[in-house]
Amino acid sequence: MTHLLELRNVTKVFGEGAKATVAVDEVSLYLESDKPSIIAVAGESGSGKTTMGMTVLGFLRPTRGQILYRGIDVDKMNADQSITYRREVQAVFQDPFASYNPFYKVDRLFEKPIAKFKLASSQGEARELIEEALNKVGLRPREMLGRFPHQLSGGQRQRLVVARAILLNPQLLIADEPVSMVDASLRAGILEKIRQLHDELGISVLYITHDLTTAYHISDGIMVLYQGSVVEAGDVDKVIKSPVHPYTQLLVDSIPWADLTLKWGKQPIIEPTEEDLARLAAAGTACCKYAPRCPQAMPRCWESRPPLFHADSGRVAACFLYESGTTLEKDELGGLFSALNNGSS
Amino acid sequence: MKGGETMTSSATTQNVVAAAVPKPRSRLHGILHYLKRNVNLAIGFSMLAILILFTLVGAFIVDLDDAYPGAVRAARPPSAEHLFGTDGQGRDLFTVAVAGTWVTLQIGFIAAGVGLTAGVLLGFISAYYGGTIDTIIRWAVDVFMTIPGFLILIVLAAMLGGKVSTVGTGLIISLFLWAGPARVVRAQVLSLRERQFVLMAKLSGLSNMEIIIEELIPNLLPFLGAQLVGSVMSAVYSSSGLAILGLGNLREPQLGTTLYWMQGQGALVRGLWWWVAVPVAFLCWAFVMLYLISSGLDELANPRLRRRA
Amino acid sequence: MNENNVALRVKDLHVHYDTEDGVVKAVSGVSFDLHANERMGLVGESGCGKSTMALGLMRLIKEPGEVVAGEAWLGDKNLFALSYEEMRMARGLEIGMIPQGAMNSLVPVIRVKNQIIDALADHKLGLSKEQLEERALEALDSVELPRKVADMYPHELSGGMKQRVCAAISLAMRPKVIIADEPTSALDVITQRQVMETIGRLQERTNSAVILIGHDMGLQAQFVNRVAVMYAGKLVEVGTVKEIFTDALHPYTQLLISSLPTLGSKGVFVSIPGIAPSLLELPSGCVFHPRCPKAMAICNQEEPVLHSDSSGRRVSCHLYGNGGMN
Numbered sequence: 001m002t003h004l005l006e007l008r009n010v011t012k013v014f015g016e017g018a019k020a021t022v023a024v025d026e027v028s029l030y031l032e033s034d035k036p037s038i039i040a041v042a043g044e045s046g047s048g049k050t051t052m053g054m055t056v057l058g059f060l061r062p063t064r065g066q067i068l069y070r071g072i073d074v075d076k077m078n079a080d081q082s083i084t085y086r087r088e089v090q091a092v093f094q095d096p097f098a099s100y101n102p103f104y105k106v107d108r109l110f111e112k113p114i115a116k117f118k119l120a121s122s123q124g125e126a127r128e129l130i131e132e133a134l135n136k137v138g139l140r141p142r143e144m145l146g147r148f149p150h151q152l153s154g155g156q157r158q159r160l161v162v163a164r165a166i167l168l169n170p171q172l173l174i175a176d177e178p179v180s181m182v183d184a185s186l187r188a189g190i191l192e193k194i195r196q197l198h199d200e201l202g203i204s205v206l207y208i209t210h211d212l213t214t215a216y217h218i219s220d221g222i223m224v225l226y227q228g229s230v231v232e233a234g235d236v237d238k239v240i241k242s243p244v245h246p247y248t249q250l251l252v253d254s255i256p257w258a259d260l261t262l263k264w265g266k267q268p269i270i271e272p273t274e275e276d277l278a279r280l281a282a283a284g285t286a287c288c289k290y291a292p293r294c295p296q297a298m299p300r301c302w303e304s305r306p307p308l309f310h311a312d313s314g315r316v317a318a319c320f321l322y323e324s325g326t327t328l329e330k331d332e333l334g335g336l337f338s339a340l341n342n343g344s345s
Numbered sequence: 346m347k348g349g350e351t352m353t354s355s356a357t358t359q360n361v362v363a364a365a366v367p368k369p370r371s372r373l374h375g376i377l378h379y380l381k382r383n384v385n386l387a388i389g390f391s392m393l394a395i396l397i398l399f400t401l402v403g404a405f406i407v408d409l410d411d412a413y414p415g416a417v418r419a420a421r422p423p424s425a426e427h428l429f430g431t432d433g434q435g436r437d438l439f440t441v442a443v444a445g446t447w448v449t450l451q452i453g454f455i456a457a458g459v460g461l462t463a464g465v466l467l468g469f470i471s472a473y474y475g476g477t478i479d480t481i482i483r484w485a486v487d488v489f490m491t492i493p494g495f496l497i498l499i500v501l502a503a504m505l506g507g508k509v510s511t512v513g514t515g516l517i518i519s520l521f522l523w524a525g526p527a528r529v530v531r532a533q534v535l536s537l538r539e540r541q542f543v544l545m546a547k548l549s550g551l552s553n554m555e556i557i558i559e560e561l562i563p564n565l566l567p568f569l570g571a572q573l574v575g576s577v578m579s580a581v582y583s584s585s586g587l588a589i590l591g592l593g594n595l596r597e598p599q600l601g602t603t604l605y606w607m608q609g610q611g612a613l614v615r616g617l618w619w620w621v622a623v624p625v626a627f628l629c630w631a632f633v634m635l636y637l638i639s640s641g642l643d644e645l646a647n648p649r650l651r652r653r654a
Numbered sequence: 655m656n657e658n659n660v661a662l663r664v665k666d667l668h669v670h671y672d673t674e675d676g677v678v679k680a681v682s683g684v685s686f687d688l689h690a691n692e693r694m695g696l697v698g699e700s701g702c703g704k705s706t707m708a709l710g711l712m713r714l715i716k717e718p719g720e721v722v723a724g725e726a727w728l729g730d731k732n733l734f735a736l737s738y739e740e741m742r743m744a745r746g747l748e749i750g751m752i753p754q755g756a757m758n759s760l761v762p763v764i765r766v767k768n769q770i771i772d773a774l775a776d777h778k779l780g781l782s783k784e785q786l787e788e789r790a791l792e793a794l795d796s797v798e799l800p801r802k803v804a805d806m807y808p809h810e811l812s813g814g815m816k817q818r819v820c821a822a823i824s825l826a827m828r829p830k831v832i833i834a835d836e837p838t839s840a841l842d843v844i845t846q847r848q849v850m851e852t853i854g855r856l857q858e859r860t861n862s863a864v865i866l867i868g869h870d871m872g873l874q875a876q877f878v879n880r881v882a883v884m885y886a887g888k889l890v891e892v893g894t895v896k897e898i899f900t901d902a903l904h905p906y907t908q909l910l911i912s913s914l915p916t917l918g919s920k921g922v923f924v925s926i927p928g929i930a931p932s933l934l935e936l937p938s939g940c941v942f943h944p945r946c947p948k949a950m951a952i953c954n955q956e957e958p959v960l961h962s963d964s965s966g967r968r969v970s971c972h973l974y975g976n977g978g979m980n
Contacts, residue, residue: 188924
């Protein structure tokens with residue numbers, strides 16, 4: 001069975017020579033076609049999560065490695081395959097305003113893809129499809145259609161983008177920080193719609209975010225990125241409630257939960273020293289990236305880069321603290337996630 | 346609003362006012378309303394309208410032959426018969442004004458039109474496709490922007506000996522007008538290319554060309570308008586400058602050429618003040634008008650400059 | 655409450671924007687007391703007026719906005735009764751603000767040290783050049799940045815460091831009241847915590863009071879002692895952070911709290927029905943009544959008054975009219 005999406009050892013480097021930054025560092029992942037899932041790709045800025053999303057969408061070409069959609073390398077698709085890929089992989093981006101060309105009415109967001117992908121045979125049919133999609137996200141067509149983007153609120157604009165995704169019925173949705181620029185009180189509504197996309201339409205979602213609270217709520221599996229590499233991955237419940245990698249632990253400890261019993265700040269934030277940073281740079285790939293900031297760094301960590309170890313069932317961490325566990329094969333991260341999915345709709 | 350936006354108090358104002366959802370207006374009403382606030386643009390456009398009316402109406406009233414030497418009695422001051430007087434060589438200055446303005450406007454718009462279109466197209470292609478094409482176009486832009494255009498024009502004009510037609514003059518001047526817009530459009534497109542709505546357009550299946558035409562150009566319209574006006578100004582400056590130096594088409598009536606003749610024939614010494622006043626007044630009108638329109642468009646394109654109601 | 659303990663007393667503040675479409679009532683009658691050493695949060699959705707209120711207090715509202723009524727007592731001075739010069743001196747010295755997106759407003763061509771000195775020098779403190787420099791370095795110390803940052807340019811710093819530089823600039827003169835408007839909105843989770851902890855420690859050391867404005871309730875829960883909730887320009891509830899999060903009174907606050915994702919509520923999505931009203935045409939009676947699940951007949955006729963009880967808890971809702979709050 002070909003996978004829906006596969007990243008094979010994808011690396012993306014920006015810049016050249018001394019100024020090169022490795023945004024995505026040999027990441028492998030796959031999503032099954034027959035088992036739609038919501039996987040969160042979590043990390044802070046510089047983690048490579050957005051770059052990863054952009055390569056999956058085909059907007060950036062990986063420096064090394066391949067992106068395969070339904071088994072075909074995205075770079076090598078012919079015209080027909082490209083159109084299918086375009087239609088079946090959609091996105092919701094971070095900025096509710098920026099998704100719209102301010103020159104046109106919001107209707108264009110729907111009309112264009114309907115026309116281009118030939119989803120309706122007449123204007124009337126198109127209109128019906130649009131209204132149906134709007135109703136599904138709880139918006140009234142009469143109040144939304146015919147308006148310009150600046151006449152709508154951020155929450156409404158973002159919901160329209162989600163409605164567009166519903167209308168297009170893709171196979172894969174890349175949601176890059178879909179609610180981070182939306183007011184906290186409106187987030188639940190939008191997240192619920194994205195969850196529905198998965199539950200009712202069987203759409204797989206890559207939920208890219210730095211906000212672990214929303215990641216926790218909406219996804220089944222999570223992969224935490226640090227400077228382009230996966231440091232921890234697995235069942236979202238386990239990873240957030242009992243993180244094992246020191247970086248994830250610091251991340252989780254810094255979450256501002258709206259819950260007075262969950263106070264942040266137990267873990268100290270360690271600033272890396274200049275020497276340690278230099279040491280990391282000199283060691284290249286023979287060193288754990290997190291060593292300069294890790295409160296539990298051992299000499300081992302400065303000598304080689306840890307692979308993903310099974311810290312317990314359904315979760316892996318790239319940390320020598322869990323050396324006793326079995327190693328996860330690089331390209332089996334997808335298998336880890338699909339194993340989780342047994343039981344969820 | 347989150348996400349690192351700069352919320353200065355003017356942005357807060359916009360946020361507050363935007364949250365208050367204004368009622369939608371018809372486009373025409375909106376335009377007129379805007380003109381009330383953008384005084385420069387309103388006056389500039391009015392001046393342009395008057396100038397064009399003058400030329401068009403004038404063309405019906407006068408006999409264009411009067412704009413040539415020997416057509417009427419020479420050196421007459423303004424009177425009922427000759428509204429602007431006549432020059433030392435027997436041309437009726439009113440007719441010269443009508444014909445000359447028309448010629449100047451023609452040259453201005455042809456030069457600007459061709460130059461801008463070429464510049465915009467090349468700027469787009471350069472930015473959107475990148476790579477070798479971008480390098481070649483950028484090199485050409487650098488070359489043309491470094492060469493002193495006016496000097497080359499003088500050389501060309503001297504070589505071609507004043508026999509070039511109006512359209513020809515326009516085309517030659519356009520050679521030196523395309524580089525500026527190309528460079529600026531390229532910069533604008535490079536920044537627009539990464540915008541989210543362009544990504545959405547790609548996800549909706551639009552091709553590169555469609556994105557350029559349907560997504561990018563509309564956003565650049567106010568900006569392009571300003572570039573157009575700037576180009577017209579340049580063209581009018583250049584052509585008038587050449588004409589004043591006697592390098593324009595000496596046979597055809599043109600405002601700048603009139604100044605050339607008036608200098609050579611010693612108008613001021615002879616007390617023929619109207620020969621000086623007429624072309625100077627018209628050229629001033631043209632430049633002030635172009636300046637006001639350009640400054641008005643600047644305000645339109647850059648919302649931060651907009652004055653509050 | 656001990657009257658002497660009040661660092662800032664705001665009374666009946668009204669800020670209006672006179673636009674072509676009518677008068678936008680951005681802030682309508684907001685009153686609260688900020689106590690010394692206290693951390694107060696001001697929450698509400700976009701457009702509810704919280705940022706406008708902060709700018710209003712600092713007298714930084716530009717046309718067409720205007721503070722049309724209200725008093726703000728900082729000690730024995732009413733900020734709105736001060737002259738332009740006096741207010742300019744008060745800013746930074748007695749009341750400081752870290753505006754939203756401040757880190758994008760740092761001057762890219764001036765070193766950090768000089769940007770801090772600019773703020774100090776303008777207040778005519780009578781300090782020599784060396785003293786000003788020393789003060790600037792002390793300001794950097796207070797936000798836990800290494801002193802070498804002083805000679806750096808903004809672009810050489812990370813987001814979190816830039817934001818702390820902004821805090822250093824605004825707080826270099828140790829004002830007693832600090833207003834932080836979404837100080838961490840563009841920052842990563844860990845950096846956000848670092849910046850908030852820094853501001854917290856600074857507040858404790860200088861015994862100042864902080865107003866944290868934002869819509870991230872989680873951040874409020876982690877940082878403040880008291881919370882004031884705003885909706886459509888009005889203050890609807892004020893209480894301690896515990897009261898607001900575990901026992902909210904106003905229906906809006908209740909919906910707000912229940913819509914927040916927490917560790918125990920996976921998969922449960924609660925949102926607030928309807929949308930916020932236009933500030934051009936506020937609903938009659940209680941501004942929240944069109945969306946309120948507990949609206950009664952009186953709610954669209956009469957505006958509720960902000961009731962206080964003895965502990966400083968306040969709520970503006972007909973459910974609790976006439977002292978029936980507990």
